[in-house]
Amino acid sequence: xxxxxxxxxxxxxxxxxxxxxxxxxxxxxxxxxxxxxxxxxxxxxxxxxxxxxxxxxxxxxxxxxxxxxxxxxxxxxxxxxxxxxxxxxxxxxxxxxxxxxxxxxxxxxxxxxxxxxxxxxxxxxxxxxxxxxxxxxxxxxxxxxxxxxxxxxxxxxxxxxxxxxxxxxxxxxxxxxxxxxxxxxxxxxxxxxxxxxxxxxxxxxxxxxxxxxxxxxxxxxxxxxxxxxxxxxxxxxxxxxxxxxxxxxxxxxxxxxxxxxxxxxxxxxxxxxxxxxxxxxxxxxxxxxxxxxxxxxxxxxxxxxxxxxxxxxxxxxxxxxxxxxxxxxxxxxxxxxxxxxxxxxxxxxxxxxxxxxxxxxxxxxxxxxxxxxxxxxxxxxxxxxxxxxxxxxxxxxxxxxxxxxxxxxxxxxxxxxxxxxxxxxxxxxxxxxxxx
Amino acid sequence: xxxxxxxxxxxxxxxxxxxxxxxxxxxxxxxxxxxxxxxxxxxxxxxxxxxxxxxxxxxxxxxxxxxxxxxxxxxxxxxxxxxxxxxxxxxxxxxxxxxxxxxxxxxxxxxxxxxxxxxxxxxxxxxxxxxxxxxxxxxxxxxxxxxxxxxxxxxxxxxxxxxxxxxxxxxxxxxxxxxxxxxxxxxxxxxxxxxxxxxxxxxxxxxxxxxxxxxxxxxxxxxxxxxxxxxxxxxxxxxxxxxxxxxxxxxxxxxxxxxxxxxxxxxxxxxxxxxxxxxxxxxxxxxxxxxxxxxxxxxxxxxxxxxxxxxxxxxxxxxxxxxxxxxxxxxxxxxxxxxxxxxxxxxxxxxxxxxxxxxxxxxxxxxxxxxxxxxxxxxxxxxxxxxxxxxxxxxxxxxxxxxxxxxxxxxxxxxxxxxxxxxxxxxxxxxxxxxx
Numbered sequence: 103x104x105x106x107x108x109x110x111x112x113x114x115x116x117x118x119x120x121x122x123x124x125x126x127x128x129x130x131x132x133x134x135x136x137x138x139x140x141x142x143x144x145x146x147x148x149x150x151x152x153x154x155x156x157x158x159x160x161x162x163x164x165x166x167x168x169x170x171x172x173x174x175x176x177x178x179x180x181x182x183x184x185x186x187x188x189x190x191x192x193x194x195x196x197x198x199x200x201x202x203x204x205x206x207x208x209x210x211x212x213x214x215x216x217x218x219x220x221x222x223x224x225x226x227x228x229x230x231x232x233x234x235x236x237x238x239x240x241x242x243x244x245x246x247x248x249x250x251x252x253x254x255x256x257x258x259x260x261x262x263x264x265x266x267x268x269x270x271x272x273x274x275x276x277x278x279x280x281x282x283x284x285x286x287x288x289x290x291x292x293x294x295x296x297x298x299x300x301x302x303x304x305x306x307x308x309x310x311x312x313x314x315x316x317x318x319x320x321x322x323x324x325x326x327x328x329x330x331x332x333x334x335x336x337x338x339x340x341x342x343x344x345x346x347x348x349x350x351x352x353x354x355x356x357x358x359x360x361x362x363x364x365x366x367x368x369x370x371x372x373x374x375x376x377x378x379x380x381x382x383x384x385x386x387x388x389x390x391x392x393x394x395x396x397x398x399x400x401x402x403x404x405x406x407x408x409x410x411x412x413x414x415x416x417x418x419x420x421x422x423x424x425x426x427x428x429x430x431x432x433x434x435x436x437x438x439x440x441x442x443x444x445x446x447x448x449x450x451x452x453x454x455x456x457x458x459x460x461x462x463x464x465x466x467x468x469x470x471x472x473x474x475x476x477x478x479x480x481x482x483x484x485x486x487x488x489x490x491x492x493x494x495x496x497x498x499x500x501x502x503x504x505x506x507x508x509x510x511x512x513x514x515x516x517x518x519x520x521x522x523x524x525x526x527x528x529x530x531x532x533x534x535x536x537x538x
Numbered sequence: 539x540x541x542x543x544x545x546x547x548x549x550x551x552x553x554x555x556x557x558x559x560x561x562x563x564x565x566x567x568x569x570x571x572x573x574x575x576x577x578x579x580x581x582x583x584x585x586x587x588x589x590x591x592x593x594x595x596x597x598x599x600x601x602x603x604x605x606x607x608x609x610x611x612x613x614x615x616x617x618x619x620x621x622x623x624x625x626x627x628x629x630x631x632x633x634x635x636x637x638x639x640x641x642x643x644x645x646x647x648x649x650x651x652x653x654x655x656x657x658x659x660x661x662x663x664x665x666x667x668x669x670x671x672x673x674x675x676x677x678x679x680x681x682x683x684x685x686x687x688x689x690x691x692x693x694x695x696x697x698x699x700x701x702x703x704x705x706x707x708x709x710x711x712x713x714x715x716x717x718x719x720x721x722x723x724x725x726x727x728x729x730x731x732x733x734x735x736x737x738x739x740x741x742x743x744x745x746x747x748x749x750x751x752x753x754x755x756x757x758x759x760x761x762x763x764x765x766x767x768x769x770x771x772x773x774x775x776x777x778x779x780x781x782x783x784x785x786x787x788x789x790x791x792x793x794x795x796x797x798x799x800x801x802x803x804x805x806x807x808x809x810x811x812x813x814x815x816x817x818x819x820x821x822x823x824x825x826x827x828x829x830x831x832x833x834x835x836x837x838x839x840x841x842x843x844x845x846x847x848x849x850x851x852x853x854x855x856x857x858x859x860x861x862x863x864x865x866x867x868x869x870x871x872x873x874x875x876x877x878x879x880x881x882x883x884x885x886x887x888x889x890x891x892x893x894x895x896x897x898x899x900x901x902x903x904x905x906x907x908x909x910x911x912x913x914x915x916x917x918x919x920x921x922x923x924x925x926x927x928x929x930x931x932x933x934x935x936x937x938x939x940x941x942x943x944x945x946x947x948x949x950x951x952x953x954x955x956x957x958x959x960x961x962x963x964x965x966x967x968x969x970x971x972x973x974x
Contacts, residue, residue, distance in 0.1 A: 105708075106707075106708050106709065106710050107710075109581075109709060109710030110710040110713075112710075113581065113584060113585065113710050113711075136573075136574075137572075137573070137574035138572075138573035138574045138576070138577040138705060138708070138709060139577070139708060139709055140574070141574040141575070141577045141578040141581075141709075142577040142578060142580065142581040142709035142710055142711060143581075143710075144578065145545075145549065145577075145578040145579075145581035145582050145585075146581050146585070146710070148549060149549065149581075149582070149585045149586070150585070269574060271542075272541075272542050272574070272575060273542065273545060273574055273575055273577075273578035274542050274543075274545035274546040274548075274549050274578055274579075274582070275549075275578060
């Protein structure tokens with residue numbers, strides 16, 4: 103088998119055989135197939151696509167490129183959730199303890215901030231002492247005793263993905279439904295999940311700005327799950343406006359604490375309960391999503407999720423005192439408000455602009471080596487549908503540098519659309535894909 | 539400017555600006571743009587194409603990547619011909635001296651055998667002593683005194699093409715009309731030609747097996763010439779059957795000697811005269827191709843072309859005694875005939891099979907490091923349209939190894955199609971493209 107012949111076949115639109123895909127991924131991971139051949143193959147895949155069978159095989163080959171976490175024997179269905187990333191998307195921090203409180207085990211391997219979107223690991227690490235680098239043994243222990251664990255991707259899991267992603271980033275081959283699918287799914291199933299709920303974000307604050315592309319990705323994820331013999335369902339949710347009222351690291355943790363104590367933004371809590379219900383259904387703990395919703399709502403309201411969250415923070419080395427008394431946590435030294443230029447109703451908040459503004463003040467990274475600030479962020483004083491008068495606060499920017507905060511404020515001043523008459527915000531959940 | 543952004547634009551079907559193409563070719567040639575980025579770009583070009591303007595700019599950027607031979611002051615129009623390669627295609631060896639005998643100067647930079655096709659340099663080097671590595675100074679001298687010269691591509695001319703071709707060869711990006719166009723045209727115009735006749739071969743023995751692809755390449759070559767301000771015309775000629783009766787190195791030289799002495803195969807001589815006439819027309823020495831044909835025929839018949847050829851061989855160090863007495867030249871130690879299984883008429887000879895058979899006996903190379911044999915080859919005893927009886931010779935295979943000759947004979951036995959009734963061979967010249 104020669105790489106060049108397989109490249110030519112993919113270039114000409116052929117479907118590659120399973121053993122051909124294995125050969126390519128193994129060769130690339132070992133270094134026998136050089137980057138320039140794999141780059142050419144990746145571009146051919148971007149432009150010619152892959153069938154569901156090819157995508158599933160690619161995912162499997164990537165999983166087999168490294169270690170697979172062995173979670174056999176952990177009691178309870180292992181179900182994870184993955185979001186394609188948004189602005190203010192802190193769902194995982196509440197969803198994982200809630201799902202665990204309902205009886206699922208959630209082995210969650212998360213990422214850091216990327217582009218204009220935040221990262222679950224960065225949010226967790228804003229809790230003083232919190233460690234996301236658990237050993238496989240401790241990870242398993244956390245699942246057994248707490249019910250969920252949150253870790254970063256280790257070097258030994260899916261090395262093919264790390265190599266492929268680095269190459270895709272510099273060769274214009276990021277935007278490909280099958281490649282994105284295989285990248286997400288390989289990581290999720292290598293970490294030991296049995297079933298997966300995908301939250302595919304669409305809108306200005308998402309990577310998939312376009313609804314049709316989001317739908318295509320959702321379908322690809324579900325079909326690939328089926329090809330791998332795993333239950334996968336996908337929700338397509340709106341990311342045209344930020345989720346909740348907090349964008350930042352510890353600011354989002356505080357909002358999560360509210361969500362677990364009956365004080366979260368209604369729309370956000372609602373989305374979390376919906377996602378938990380689908381996870382319960384995927385894991386077989388609820389016969390229908392509706393049944394799952396009832397259970398999830400109950401465990402959120404009775405404080406079970408909050409207890410599981412505290413147990414997790416304790417297990418992963420975080421300071422729970424800061425969670426019980428959030429005012430002791432990271433706080434910004436510079437705060438500045440953006441005010442409304444007119445009377446009216448908030449018709450929209452550009453999530454992409456809010457994301458970029460948040461990176462400017464240190465919520466995310468412009469370059470890989472940048473440090474994120476736990477205290478920085480944006481608190482939305484007015485969100486979509488709410489009335490506002492001229493001169494009233496639209497948001498408050500928290501940061502550590504007056505210059506950066508000023509710059510973020512200038513950017514945010516253009517992010518609010520104010521309409522003269524009442525506006526009702528559209529639904530977050532746009533569509534679901536539950537079957538291949 | 540970042541390479542990745544330009545790759546993305548080409549991937550999405552955009553037209554690259556002239557300075558963007560310059561940036562990419564310069565960066566690749568200098569090594570600043572790594573192979574993996576350029577490979578991804580090449581695949582995007584293969585699948586998304588290039589406009590005529592982009593192709594012309596790519597060609598120009600490639601020419602500017604290295605030295606350009608300075609032939610200013612050489613008297614007479616500098617016109618070259620390039621063939622995309624065929625089986626038995628020895629036209630250059632007669633055409634160059636014929637065109638020179640008519641008053642053109644032909645600065646010909648040729649290649650070696652590639653795949654199933656022979657190479658002009660290999661044919662010339664079957665003449666004992668013949669050197670194809672003339673210095674630029676001697677090359678110019680040959681043009682001034684003899685009228686034509688035949689050399690190989692030097693390292694310093696169009697280095698971008700050498701690097702690009704090596705990468706294309708291993709990344710499945712050879713088959714692209716704009717990339718093929720730029721590769722051919724950059725070499726031809728860097729060697730100093732002012733105008734160019736292209737012989738685009740089509741059929742089983744050509745690289746462009748398909749007539750539509752051959753036409754697309756012909757049009758692209760002519761349009762790119764126009765974009766560079768050079769006169770380029772293209773002939774699309776049939777390569778379903780071998781050209782002439784000889785396939786090999788010195789066997790083809792012998793046939794060329796015949797062509798220049800009134801004894802060549804009529805169809806082959808006819809094609810050479812047609813090509814010479816177009817070159818004369820392109821160079822402005824004939825008002826019309828028809829006028830050019832008259833002049834060319836005259837200079838072929840009166841022995842002028844033959845004299846120029848002998849002068850060239852003398853100049854380039856070859857043994858002219860062998861040309862005057864070809865039986866003193868390379869001769870094979872093993873000869874074996876392939877005979878007809880039935881009575882009838884030759885309806886076709888698979889040029890691809892003949893090409894592969896010729897590589898087996900040493901006419902061409904299976905691997906880059908193989909040596910070619912000057913004596914090896916195939917002489918067609920019966921060609922298309924001729925009658926044959928069962929048991930009569932179809933061809934004789936010349937070689938140096940009985941095993942290889944046997945293998946070639948087995949392959950050739952299946953290459954002749956014998957029809958029960960008379961067959962007339964189709965024309966060699968299928969179409970012409972003379973204007974962008």
